Amino acid sequence: MGNKPSLISKGRYELKFRGNKCLNCGHPLDISDKYCPNCSQANSTKKLVLRDFWDEFFSSLINYDSKLIKTLYAMLLKPGTITKDYVNGKRITYTNPFRFLLSLAFLYLLLFSYDNNFSNLDDLDLKNKFQKTSPISYAYKESDSSDVKKQTEEALGHLDSLRNLERIPIPGMQNMDSLGYLINQEIKEEARKDSLMRANPRKYFQELQSGDSGSFVERMVFFFTYLRKDSVRTFEDAQNKFGAKHTWKNKMAFNGSKSSLKAIEQPGTYLNNTIAKLPFVIFFFLPLFTVFIWMAYIRKKYTYTDHLIFSFHNQSLLFILLILSLIIDTIFNTASAGIFLLIFGFYLYKAMRRFYGQGRIKTIIKYVFLNTIFAFLALFVLLGLLTGSVFTY
Known part of the structure; x- marks a missing residue:
C-alpha cells in the first residue's frame, strides 16, 4: 500500500470534488478517476472560479510547449x-x-x-494603362447614341479596307488561296462583330446567347467592356440593358469579368488575397x-x-x-x-x-x-x- 501513488490533487481535482458519474456523458466513475475514460472530461464537481481557468491554461500551455520542442527537435535534427x-504509435510525444x-x-x-x-502595385493605375494599350480599345471605345452612325460608317470603311486585302497579291502564296480566304473571312467576321457591338450592344449580346451558342470568352469580353465603361455595375443591370438571360454561363461570365477588372485595378490586393x-x-x-x-x-x-x-x-x-x-x-x-x-x-x-x-x-x-x-x-x-x-x- 505504501507504493500506491497518492490520489490527492490540488484545486478542483481534490478527492472531495470527485464524483461517481461523469457530468458530461454520464459514464460511471471511480474516485480514483481524475478524468472520464469515455470522454476525457475532468472528474470534478467543484464550481469553476477564475483561478481554475488560469491553472488549466498554463498547464495546457506548458504541455503544448513540451510537445512543440520535442517535435521541432526531431523534425530539424532527425x-x-x-x-x-508517429506511425509506430509514439504520438503523444509530438504535436x-x-x-x-x-x-x-x-x-x-x-x-x-x-x-x-x-500593396504598392495598387498605385500603378493599371486600369488606365490597360485602356490605352488594349488591342480591343479601338473596337470598344466609349460611345453614345449620337456617335453610333459615325462609328458604324467607320467600321464599314474598315470592312472595305479588309476586302481590298483579297486583291493584293502576296509572293509565294499562290497555293494558299483557300487559307487566305478563310483568314480574310475570319477577320471580316470579327470586324462585323466589333461594329455591331459598338452600334447595338443589346442586339450583339442577343446573338451571343441565342441558342446558347456564344462562347464563354466572348461573353466575358462583352461584360468586361461595359463594366470598364461603367455602363453596368450588377448582373441585374446587364439583364435590363442588354437582355442577358439568367443562365449559369452569363452569370459566371459576368462575375469573372467583374473580378478580372477589379484585379486589374488592384493587382496588389488581388495577389495578397490569392496568397491568403x-x-x-x-x-x-x-x-x-x-x-x-x-x-x-x-x-x-x-x-x-x-x-x-x-x-x-x-x-x-x-x-x-x-x-x-x-x-x-x-x-x-x-x-x-x-x-x-x-x-x-x-x-x-x-x-x-x-x-x-x-x-x-x-x-x-x-x-x-x-x-x-x-x-x-x-x-x-x-x-x-x-x-x-x-x-x-
Whole structure:
C-alpha cells in the first residue's frame, strides 16, 4: 500500500470534488478517476472560479510547449524519425501533424503578407494603362447614341479596307488561296462583330446567347467592356440593358469579368488575397501528391495515411525553413530563400532514406521522380489558384 501513488490533487481535482458519474456523458466513475475514460472530461464537481481557468491554461500551455520542442527537435535534427515514431504509435510525444502544418502555414502567411510590397502595385493605375494599350480599345471605345452612325460608317470603311486585302497579291502564296480566304473571312467576321457591338450592344449580346451558342470568352469580353465603361455595375443591370438571360454561363461570365477588372485595378490586393488561400490549397494538394508517394513505395508496408503523415511533416519543415528565411531577410536585408530550399532538398533525401529504409540508388531515383511530379502538380495547382481567384476576387 505504501507504493500506491497518492490520489490527492490540488484545486478542483481534490478527492472531495470527485464524483461517481461523469457530468458530461454520464459514464460511471471511480474516485480514483481524475478524468472520464469515455470522454476525457475532468472528474470534478467543484464550481469553476477564475483561478481554475488560469491553472488549466498554463498547464495546457506548458504541455503544448513540451510537445512543440520535442517535435521541432526531431523534425530539424532527425529527418524521417518523427514520422517513423508517429506511425509506430509514439504520438503523444509530438504535436498533431495536421494541426502543426496548419499553424505553420498561417504563420508563414502572416509573415509573408507583412513583409511583401504587393500593396504598392495598387498605385500603378493599371486600369488606365490597360485602356490605352488594349488591342480591343479601338473596337470598344466609349460611345453614345449620337456617335453610333459615325462609328458604324467607320467600321464599314474598315470592312472595305479588309476586302481590298483579297486583291493584293502576296509572293509565294499562290497555293494558299483557300487559307487566305478563310483568314480574310475570319477577320471580316470579327470586324462585323466589333461594329455591331459598338452600334447595338443589346442586339450583339442577343446573338451571343441565342441558342446558347456564344462562347464563354466572348461573353466575358462583352461584360468586361461595359463594366470598364461603367455602363453596368450588377448582373441585374446587364439583364435590363442588354437582355442577358439568367443562365449559369452569363452569370459566371459576368462575375469573372467583374473580378478580372477589379484585379486589374488592384493587382496588389488581388495577389495578397490569392496568397491568403495558399494554406487551404496545400491541404488539397498534399493528399493528391501523396497518391504518387504511395505508388512509388507500393511494395512497402505503409498505408496511404502513413505516406500522408510523411508529407505533412516534410511540408512543415519547409515552412519552418521559409519562416527562418523571411526573418533573416528582414533583419539583414538579404535573399536567403535559395539557401534554405537547398537545405530542404538535402533534408528530404535524408528523410526518405531514413523513413522508407531503401538504398541510395533507389532513393535518388524516387527522389527525382517525386520531385518532378511535385513540380508539375504545384504548377497546375498554382495556375488553378490564380484562375480561380480571378473568378472569386
